[in-house]
Amino acid sequence: MDLFAHGRQAQIEKESPLANRMRPRTLDEYVGQTHIMGPGRLLRRAIQADQLSSLIFYGPPGTGKTTLAMVIANTTESHFITINAVLAGVKQIREAIATAQERRNLYGQRTTLFVDEVHRWNKAQQDALLPHVENGTIILIGATTENPYFEVNKALVSRSRIFQLRPLTQDDLRQIAQQTLSDPERGYGNLNVHIEPDALEHLVDVANGDARGVLNALELAVETTEKGEDGRIQITLEVAEESIQRRAVLYDKEGDVHYDTISAFIKSLRGSDPDAALYWMAKMVYAGEDPRFIFRRMTIFAGEDVGMADPQAMGVVTGCWQAFERIGMPEGRFPLAQACIYLATAPKSNSVFAFFAALSSVEKEQEADVPNHLKDGNRDSEGFGHGKGYLYPHAYRDHWVAQQYLPDALQGKMFYEPSDQGYERQIRDEVARKREAQLAAMLETGDLGLEIGEIYTTSPKNKGKEAWLQRTISQAGQALGQQREQLFELAAVQRHHLVLDVNAGSGLLTWEAVRRAPEGAVYALAAATTDGEALRQQAERLPELERPFILIGDLTELDTLLALRGEENLQFDRILARNLFTQHAIRNIKPEILTALADRLLPDGRFCLIQTIPKHGQRLHQLVDWSGETKTLAKKVAKAEEAIYADESDPLVNWDETDVRVGLESAGFTIATHQLDREKGQRRLTKAHLARWFGENGDGTYGRRLQEAGLSEKEINKVHVLYKRQLEEQVVGWETAVLYLVAQ
Structure with missing residues (x-):
């Protein structure tokens, strides 16, 4: 580029619109x-x-x-x-x-x-x-x-x-405007410009998330306002209103916003929300959408979503459409609004989809012949007997008679299912009664060889058989997978989120977070060095930018570990944890640690927890048949087990879901939702389990507890033999109490 070309380029940049001159040049200047x-x-x-x-x-x-x-x-x-x-x-x-x-x-x-x-x-x-x-x-x-x-x-x-990219927030737009007013090189920093707060709020509000809009308006306001006697350019609310008068509404008749807005309108009608429906329709009208397009969609809606719950809806909408065509705009907005409000407040039924069920049956079923009595008898009733046996309904009471109308192969098939809404509620029982009468009439006349399309019988489930069929070695993994899926449903992790797994362990939550937040980042805190190193080795298989950041240390070291990475102020969209309080009992964790965790959460973030509650765990005595033993021994064992879970000195069981909620709330969390599920699974009890429980001489963990509860050595041996005979190497039903909690 020669000297003259460089000079022309500099002049062009100087004279270019403000929005172009103020484009950020570095990451630090980028806003929003x-x-x-x-x-x-x-x-x-x-x-x-x-x-x-x-x-x-x-x-x-x-x-x-x-x-x-x-x-x-x-x-x-x-x-x-x-x-x-x-x-x-x-x-x-x-x-x-x-x-x-x-x-x-x-x-x-x-x-x-x-x-x-x-x-x-x-x-x-x-x-x-x-x-x-x-x-x-x-x-x-x-x-x-x-x-x-x-x-x-x-x-x-x-x-x-x-x-x-999303529309910029009002704070973003204010920051951009302030940068422009203070920048002496590209903005108005060399001019004495003073913008009144309400004027700035007007520019920001009407720009509607568009940085170019607020800069164009600011440029017009500054360039067209003369300096006062004190040399200051004063931007008042009046000047701002002249610079940008009409709110910019993003709406392209062939683009995403067009389809998204009409989708929101239809879904608001379907949800019977007249306020939302009127809002979305007003947005379309304001942006210049053709009202005929809106009427067309409302007419479809009247058949698809209101249907037989209010058969008048179709007439109301088409009547409003005709009135609109005669009146035109702007008065035509009255019938437009009337149709919208009528549909939003009408009872809903999508039972007309029965037609598509029938259409699907036509496509899939073998072509069925028209029953002989329904065939046209005008031409060949004498030769083929077509139409013979047809019962003319008007000749009977109530203008109805039971007879076969479907093809033989489809007898008993039901396409139309009346809802319990509006008009359909009135006809539902009558439709059912007539169907039952037709089926009964068919059977009583001896037509028992027909292939009935529906199965009308059922039988009680054999729970024992079902449990046997579902018994698999991988059931524990399946249960963990279900817990993970349920937690991520509550977490609603988005692709751009920053996620922290504070008790990563084997990575059950970490790797799912990596899959769900590919444009964000995932941090995993592993307490054990072996767990952390294993996670790092697995992470190395991923491209560098897609790897989770593995932190090795205790929950108390989280701030230090992040500070070492230069991310001491990092906050997260989602903080996830599984069994965080199993090793760190909630009563033993210092409140300031949980407070620090709460501070790591963004204002609209979520802390999502899966926590097994050992206190509500499976009782072993419930797995055993005590019918051959004395009732006294059974009661003593049951009492001893309950004493185990009531031990205030045992950090594994001296807390429950209430302690978790109270502990989190005292740390600054607000509990959004929580539920305690009793999850029933199956577990194979091995010799190792029995050995750990009873030891060689009844001195295992369970045996020792029975002894502390007052059982004699003879009684403990008797219990040991009973458990060994009934439980060893057996698959038993096992109940686990799992808390699902979301806090903000």
């Missing part, structure tokens, strides 16, 4: 999107380490997609090329690829290609990139306002990480 750019998040770590793979940024306008790409351009050591898909075609793609190949061959340098508005390219243009992304010639960064799963080739999507 903390869910993907906050400390510890995968994308931030990848940018800092200059280890980017192909990326697609997806989000509304003004959320920082292009800006983020520019930050990457200023950070990476790779050659950076920018293309706008609106202006560029295959020629520009080929030139970029040629440059990338040359750089790699001559200098061994990677090339990052940023394509703005990537969804604007057609399939052929996108395909032109694919082989070069595949072989690593270029690292692709695409930005799009459209859903990449619909608008970008599947092959490119499958080779890229997708990050969704």
